[in-house]
Amino acid sequence: MEKLKNTIKGQFALMERFGLTAEENLLIELLFLTFEGKCKDPLVTYYNLPITKTGLREVLLSLQAKGVLLKSCKIPNKGEALDIETLQFNENFLK
Secondary structure, three states: HHHHHHHHHHHHHHHHHOOHHHHHHHHHHHHHHHHOOOHHHHHHHHOOOOOOOOOOOHHHHHHHHOOOOOOOOOOOOOOOOOOOHHOOOOOHOHH
């Protein structure tokens, strides 16, 4: 339970530092899972849920604007496939 408490505190601190919404924070976690496991399943599953209101493009653009993702990353247009390999996190975010 203590580990979970510390994890949540860390997430809140990160959200506050970068001005992230809960959905942006979740997407970041899903992207890290995807990078580590070379598997898009969690990301695809989330964006196929009927409760997901914000599109992937909008959230990625927001993360780019907040300096989490590099400005040089190509964010796919609506209907285009996302190439995970083209997404790069800002070094300042990874610190």
